Amino acid sequence: MKAFLLAAGVGSRLRPITDTTPKCMLAIGGQPLLDIWLDAFDRAGVDEVLVNLHHLPDVVRNHLVARAGSRKPPAVRTVFEPELLGSAGTLAANRAWVGGDEMFLACYADNLTDFDLRSLAETHRAHGAIATLTVFRSDRPSAGGVLELDAAGTVVGFTEKPSQPVSDLANAGMYAFHPRVLDEIAGPPPRDIGYDLLPRLVGRAKAMPVEGYFRDVGTADAYRRAQQEWPPTIGSTSCTTSQAWSTAAGREALWTSALSRASPVLCFFRPVPHRDERGFFCRTFDADVMRAAGLDPAAFVQHSLSRSARGAARGLHVRRGDGEA
Amino acid sequence: MARRDDEQVTLFVPADCAHGFQALTDSADVSYQIDRVHDLSEDASIAFDDPELAIPWPLAVTVRSQRDRLAPPLAAATRLLA
16 A cells, blocks of 8 residues: 655745754654654554655655665655645555555645544545544544544535634544545646545545544644654544644634635634744744735735824725726 | 734734724724735725624724724725725
């Protein structure tokens, strides 16, 4: 069985750690996340893993060369993406590697879990659906994809980062796919599994709950907690993801067309202030974060500041013609 | 949505989406970027108190610009923008 480990993320939410260390090389309990994943794949019967790289690829390559010396399975192939293809774009670009009609796994490298991937593979084989997703209960489901399931575990709804989640079932980012899903990935990259692929599988995909420990370690706070919590004690319950930045924040009602990124939608960004006795520091603009939300940070041509007295209102304003308000 | 004064939020407002805000503190700063050079002739306003929109402004609106005072309701503005 083959598996993708999606590891190309820049890790902008983890700066400055990720200025020198790619996310999948973050140390947890004395070993990089990458090794935790490779060991988990090995235990699940995966014999070939494809790791896609973008940010600081040589750090990962050098580590894998050292690991290869120990002849530890599984076999690992790396693919460098000079331009990020998106998670679904990576799957589609490596169709030849996936080959025939055997199922494959795909996981995001910035999650930390002790979930048994063998149970994912076995569940997928047993029901024969095109895809099997993993879910966990989250108090902030809108930080990622939100699922609706019917009583048989069929995915009957999927929305990436909805402003108003319809359930607390969040996508855990571990998938078993039939190669037919690659036919569903259309259009030029970047294509994203959450935005572009999973909505097309509604009604055909199944989902199963994540047992055990699960955490998205994509923020400095979550990474710190993960270091304290790992390795988890047996029987620990699911953890929820924590994101310092969110493009569609929580349950605050604002419209968003989460199923399509054809046109930009109203987005939230929440820079996290760093406070001390002097006051606070806060990065209010981050090109990587904007790009991650599908926006073009280079588009802005004027930066202005307004100051208003209490009670003053400005608006509603809109702009004639094309372009920004 | 109302914001505390120590909370940082950035909004991306797409094209054709009208926007407005009220200062809840004295004073309130808003920093913003635009992706096309500002052109006065393209400015359009919609009445902040249009009953069709029924926006629940948190405070009595004490100060407005001349432009905002004269803004037409949404239905009329939509015709002008079309």
